[in-house]
Amino acid sequence: xxxxxxxxxxxxxxxxxxxxxxxxxxxxxxxxxxxxxxxxxxxxxxxxxxxxxxxxxxxxxxxxxxxxxxxxxxxxxxxxxxxxxxxxxxxxxxxxxxxxxxxxxxxxxxxxxxxxxxxxxxxxxxxxxxxxxxxxxxxxxxxxxxxxxxxxxxxxxxxxxxxxxxxxxxxxxxxxxxxxxxxxxxxxxxxxxxxxxxxxxxxxxxxxxxxxxxxxxxxxxxxxxxxxxxxxxxxxxxxxxxxxxxxxxxxxxxxxxxxxxxxxxxxxxxxxxxxxxxxxxxxxxxxxxxxxxxxxxxxxxxxxxxxxxxxxxxxxxxxxxxxxxxxxxx
Amino acid sequence: xxxxxxxxxxxxxxxxxxxxxxxxxxxxxxxxxxxxxxxxxxxxxxxxxxxxxxxxxxxxxxxxxxxxxxxxxxxxxxxxxxxxxxxxxxxxxxxxxxxxxxxxxxxxxxxxxxxxxxxxxxxxxxxxxxxxxxxxxxxxxxxxxxxxxxxxxxxxxxxxxxxxxxxxxxxxxxxxxxxxxxxxxxxxxxxxxxxxxxxxxxxxxxxxxxxxxxxxxxxxxxxxxxxxxxxxxxxxxxxxxxxxxxxxxxxxxxxxxxxxxxxxxxxxxxxxxxxxxxxxxxxxxxxxxxxxxxxxxxxxxxxxxxxxxxxxxxxxxxxxxxxxxxxxxx
Numbered sequence: 293x294x295x296x297x298x299x300x301x302x303x304x305x306x307x308x309x310x311x312x313x314x315x316x317x318x319x320x321x322x323x324x325x326x327x328x329x330x331x332x333x334x335x336x337x338x339x340x341x342x343x344x345x346x347x348x349x350x351x352x353x354x355x356x357x358x359x360x361x362x363x364x365x366x367x368x369x370x371x372x373x374x375x376x377x378x379x380x381x382x383x384x385x386x387x388x389x390x391x392x393x394x395x396x397x398x399x400x401x402x403x404x405x406x407x408x409x410x411x412x413x414x415x416x417x418x419x420x421x422x423x424x425x426x427x428x429x430x431x432x433x434x435x436x437x438x439x440x441x442x443x444x445x446x447x448x449x450x451x452x453x454x455x456x457x458x459x460x461x462x463x464x465x466x467x468x469x470x471x472x473x474x475x476x477x478x479x480x481x482x483x484x485x486x487x488x489x490x491x492x493x494x495x496x497x498x499x500x501x502x503x504x505x506x507x508x509x510x511x512x513x514x515x516x517x518x519x520x521x522x523x524x525x526x527x528x529x530x531x532x533x534x535x536x537x538x539x540x541x542x543x544x545x546x547x548x549x550x551x552x553x554x555x556x557x558x559x560x561x562x563x564x565x566x567x568x569x570x571x572x573x574x575x576x577x578x579x580x581x582x583x584x585x586x587x588x589x590x591x592x593x594x595x596x597x598x599x600x601x602x603x604x605x606x607x608x609x610x611x612x613x614x615x616x617x618x619x620x621x622x
Numbered sequence: 623x624x625x626x627x628x629x630x631x632x633x634x635x636x637x638x639x640x641x642x643x644x645x646x647x648x649x650x651x652x653x654x655x656x657x658x659x660x661x662x663x664x665x666x667x668x669x670x671x672x673x674x675x676x677x678x679x680x681x682x683x684x685x686x687x688x689x690x691x692x693x694x695x696x697x698x699x700x701x702x703x704x705x706x707x708x709x710x711x712x713x714x715x716x717x718x719x720x721x722x723x724x725x726x727x728x729x730x731x732x733x734x735x736x737x738x739x740x741x742x743x744x745x746x747x748x749x750x751x752x753x754x755x756x757x758x759x760x761x762x763x764x765x766x767x768x769x770x771x772x773x774x775x776x777x778x779x780x781x782x783x784x785x786x787x788x789x790x791x792x793x794x795x796x797x798x799x800x801x802x803x804x805x806x807x808x809x810x811x812x813x814x815x816x817x818x819x820x821x822x823x824x825x826x827x828x829x830x831x832x833x834x835x836x837x838x839x840x841x842x843x844x845x846x847x848x849x850x851x852x853x854x855x856x857x858x859x860x861x862x863x864x865x866x867x868x869x870x871x872x873x874x875x876x877x878x879x880x881x882x883x884x885x886x887x888x889x890x891x892x893x894x895x896x897x898x899x900x901x902x903x904x905x906x907x908x909x910x911x912x913x914x915x916x917x918x919x920x921x922x923x924x925x926x927x928x929x930x931x932x933x934x935x936x937x938x939x940x941x942x943x944x945x946x947x948x949x950x951x952x
Contacts, residue, residue, distance in 0.1 A: 296626050299932035307925040325655050325781065332662035333921030451655065496922055591663030592826055595637040596926040602629035603933060 297607050300499060303600065304544050307496050311335065315492070315550040320557065324450035327559070331451060331478060334561040334593065336492055338550060342557040347440030348484050349555055354402060354575040357437075361398035366433045367425040368394055368401055371468075372515035374420040378471035379506060379530060382517050388506040388525040392513050393425070402577075405465050409576025412466075419515065422468040428458035430581065437461065445480055445583055452478060456583040463579045470568040472501060472529045477584040479560040481552065486578030487571040488552045491533045493545055495563035495597045499604035500545035501529035502537065527601065533567055541607075552580075562587035563597055627937050630829060633930065634874050637826050641665065645822070645880040650887065654780035657889070661781060661808060664891040664923065666822055668880060672887040677770030678814050679885055684732060684905040687767075691728035696763045697755040698724055698731055701798075702845035704750040708801035709836060709860060712847045718836040718855040722843050723755070732907075735795050739906025742796075749845060752798040758788035760911065767791065775810055775913055782808060786913040793909045800898040802831060802859045807914040809890040811882065816908030817901040818882045821863045823875055825893035825927045829934035830875035831859035832867065857931065863897055871937075882910075892917035893927055 312335070320339030322330075330337050343349045369376045369391035376391040404421055430438055444455040457477065465486075474495070481488070493501060508523035531537045533547045552558050554573070560566060570578035587594070642665070650669030652660075660667050673679045699706045699721035706721040734751055760768055774785040787807065795816075804825070811818070823831060838853035861867045863877045882888050884903070890896060900908035917924070 295936040296933060299929055299936075302932055303925055303929040306928055307922060310919050310925060311921065325658060328655060328658050328662065329783070332658065333918065335921060453659070494922070496925070588663065589640050591641070591665060592637060592824070592923065592926070595633055595640060595826070596922070596930065598636055599629055599633040599930065600926065602632055603626060606625040606629075 296603050300600075300603060300607060301544065303496060304500075307494065308546050311494070313546055313548060315548060315558075317556075321445075321447050324447050327447045328451040330559055331561065334495070334564075336548070336550070336561055336564060337559050338552065339557045339559065340555070342445070343482055343484075343555050346442070348437070348581065351440060352484055352579060354406065354577060358399055358402055360436050361434070364398045364433060364436065365395045366398050366401060366423050367429075368396055369422045369424050370394055370513070370515075371420055371422075371511055372418060374416065374422065374468040375471060376422060376424060376468070377473065379528070380509070380517060382509055382519065386506055386530070387509040387517065387519065388528055389517055390508070390510040391422075392511040392515075394513065401463075405463075405572075405576045408465055408467070409572060412576075416467045420467045422462075422464035424460075424462050424464065426458070426460050428460065430459040430461050434461045441482075441581055448478070448480055448583065448585055452585045452588075454586065457586050458584045460582050460584070461579070462582065463577060464570060465572040465576055465578055466570060468570060470566075472531070472533055472565050472567040474529075474563050474565045475584070476562060476587050478562050478587055479558075480583040480585070481558040481560055482581045482583070483552045483554050483556050483558075484579040484581060485554060485575070486573035487554070488578065488580060489569040489571070490550045490552065490558065490560070491567040492548045492550065492560070493533065493565040495565075496600055497545050497565065498527075498529075498601045499607060500541045501531045501533070501565055502539070502541070503527040503601065503604075504530045529565055626933050630930075630933060630937060631874065633826060634830075637824065638876050641824070643876055643878060645878060645888075647886075651775075651777050654777050657777045658781040660889055661891065664825070664894075666878070666880070666891055666894060667889050668882065669887045669889065670885070672775070673812055673885050676772070678767070678911065681770065682814055682909060684736065684907065688729055688732055690766050691764070694728045694763060694766065695725045696728050696731060696753050697759075698726055699752045699754050700724055700843070700845075701750055701752075701841055702748060704746065704752065704798040705801060706752060706754060706798070707803065709858070710839070710847060712839055712849060716836055716860070717839040717847065717849065718858055719847055720838070720840040721752075722841040722845075724843065731793075735793075735902075735906045738795060738797065739902060742906075746797045750797045752792075752794035754790075754792050754794065754798075756788070756790050758790065760789040760791050764791045771812075771911055778808070778810055778913065778915055782915045782918075784916065787916050788914045790912050790914070791909070792912065793907060794900060795902040795906055795908055796900060798900060800896075802861070802863055802895050802897040804859075804893050804895045805914070806892060806917050808892050808917055809888075810913040810915070811888040811890055812911045812913070813882045813884050813886050814909040814911060815884060815905070816903035817884070818908065818910060819899040819901070820880045820882065820888065820890070821897040822878045822880065822890070823863065823895040825895075826930055827875050827895065828857075828859075828931045829937060830871045831861045831863070831895055832869070832871070833857040833931065833934075834860045836860075859895055
C-alpha cells in the first residue's frame with residue numbers, strides 16, 4: 293500500500309509541475325480548435341468577449357426579468373444556510389443533504405432578493421432561497437428568456453461535436469454557496485449579473501478532498517433534515533476547501549481560485565471539483581447561465597480518473613480510523 | 623497490493639469497454655479540428671487521401687530514388703536478424719541491443735535490396751540492412767528528396783500548434799522488424815512503397831507488456847553483441863506480442879493489428895506500444911516517411927500514464943520471481 297501512496301504523491305507532484313496553478317483569461321470567443329485545446333488538456337480558462345451582443349447581458353435586470361417572467365412560476369431551492377447539496381451532520385452522522393424545493397411566482401422570488409438586498413447588513417434570514425433547478429430550466433420555467441441568449445455555443449458545439457445536454461439559469465444572492473462537487477460535464481459558465489468565485493481542484497485530487505459515500509437526507513419546508521432511508525450518494529468530497537483538513541493529502545492539494553465577472557465565461561472542464569460563492573450585483577441579484585455538454589468517455593481520461601480514484605480509496609482506508617473520529621463525533 | 627491489482631484490472635476493462643478494438647479508416651486529409659479529436663482521445667486512426675499529389679507517392683521507385691540520391695551516402699542499421707533496438711539474450715541475460723550503424727552509398731544499399739528481392743525465397747542473409755536513422759534524416763542524408771513531400775502536415779501543425787520535431791525516411795525490406803516499443807511523440811506514419819503491419823497496445827497496457835530495465839549492448843560489424851558497461855535502458859517492453867506471455871497480465875492485453883498500405887497515413891498516438899513488420903513492394907523496397915510531433919505533457923494524460931506505470935511496477939514485482947526464472951535461464 294505504501295507504494296501506491298508514493299505513486300499517488302508522484303502523480304500529484306508531476307501533474308502540478310506540468311500544469312498552471314492559475315486560470316488564464318483569454319479573449320474570446322475561441323475558435324472550435326482553440327477551445328478543443330483547453331478541453332483536451334482538461335484545463336479551466338476564462339473567456340472574455342463571448343457574451344458580447346447577448347440580450348441577457350445587455351437587458352437583464354430586476355425590471356426586465358420581472359416583466360418577461362410575469363405570471364411564471366419557478367422552482368426555488370430552500371435551505372436554512374444557503375447550502376444546497378452539501379454535507380450536514382445529523383445526530384452526529386454526516387449526511388448528503390438536498391434542499392427543499394418549492395414552486396413560487398417569479399415576482400415573489402424577486403421580491404425576496406430585493407428585500408434581502410435592501411437589508412444586506414443584517415444576519416441572513418432563516419430561510420435562504422436560490423433558483424438553481426439544474427434540469428435544463430432555460431427551456432422549461434425560463435423559456436420566455438430563451439431568446440435573450442444562444443441556445444448553444446457555436447464554438448463548443450463544433451469542438452465537442454454535439455449541442456448542450458442542458459442550459460440552466462441560476463438566480464440567487466450572496467447568501468447561497470454551492471458546496472464542493474464535480475460534474476460529468478464539460479461546463480461553460482456565463483456570468484450575467486453579479487460575480488461568482490470558484491475554488492477549483494483537478495480531477496486527480498480526489499484523494500485530497502476525501503471522497504466518501506454518504507447517507508442521503510433532504511430539508512423539509514421547516515428547514516429540518518429528513519433522512520431518506522436506504523439512499524446514499526457515492527464519491528462525494530468531504531473536505532470544505534475553505535476549512536481544509538489536517539490530513540496529509542489535503543496538504544498536497546492545490547486549490548485554484550478564480551473570480552468570474554459579469555460578461556465572462558468560465559470553461560470548467562469535466563470532473564473538476566468546484567465550490568462556488570456568489571456576490572450579488574447592484575440590484576441584489578447574482579445571475580448566471582451555464583451550458584452543460586456531455587463529456588467524452590472515450591480515450592484514456594475517464595478510465596484513468598476512475599483508476600486514480602480506486603487507488604485513492606485504498607490509501608484513504610488506511611487513514612480511515614482517525615477520519616471517522618474526526619468527522620463523526622459520537 | 624491486491625487492491626492495486628484489482629484497480630489495474632478495472633482500469634484495463636473500463637478502458638477496453640469504452641474504446642474500439644480496431645483502427646478505423648477515415649478519408650483524409652482531416653481538418654485540424656477532426657485530427658485533434660483523435661489526438662485528444664489518444665486513438666489511432668488510418669487516414670486515406672492525405673498523400674494525394676505527393677511527389678513521393680507518384681515518383682518514388684528504385685530508379686527515381688537512385689537518380690536523385692546519386693553520390694549520396696546514408697546511414698544503414700546492420701543486424702544479424704533484422705532486429706534493430708530489440709531484446710536479445712547475451713550469455714543468458716536479456717539485453718537491449720542496438721544495431722551496428724554503417725555509412726554506405728545509397729546505390730550499394732539499393733543493390734542489396736534488389737539482390738535480396740531477386741532471391742527472396744532463400745533464407746535471409748546473415749547481415750540484414752535497414753535505413754532507419756531516426757534523426758530527422760529527410761533534412762540530412764535524404765535532403766535531395768525533401769521537395770517530394772511536404773515539410774510538415776498542415777492539419778497536424780495547426781492542431782498541435784507546432785511543426786514536426788523530425789521527419790524521417792525509412793527504407794528496408796521484409797527481413798526487418800521493429801520490436802515493440804513506444805515513443806514520446808505524436809506520430810504520422812506515411813506509407814510510400816510496400817506495406818507495413820503494426821501491432822498496437824495502448825499506453826495503459828504497460829503492465830501487460832512487462833516494461834523492464836535492461837542493460838544495453840550493440841552489435842558490432844560482425845553481428846556480435848558487445849555489452850556497453852554501465853548503460854541501461856528503462857521501461858522497455860519485454861513481451862513480444864507475437865509470442866505472448868503466460869502471465870496473467872498479458873491475458874488482459876488487447877493488441878490491435880493494422881495494415882498500412884501505400885498512400886495511407888497512420889496516426890499513432892503518443893506512448894502507444896507498437897511492433898512493426900514490413901512487406902516489400904514490387905521492387906523489393908518498403909519505404910515510409912514519418913512525421914514526429916512533440917507530445918503535449920500538459921493536462922492529465924502524461925502524468926496519469928506515469929502513475930499507471932508506477933502502480934504496475936509494484937504488481938509486477940510480485941510476479942518477479944517467476945519472471946526472472948522464465949526470461950533469464952542460467
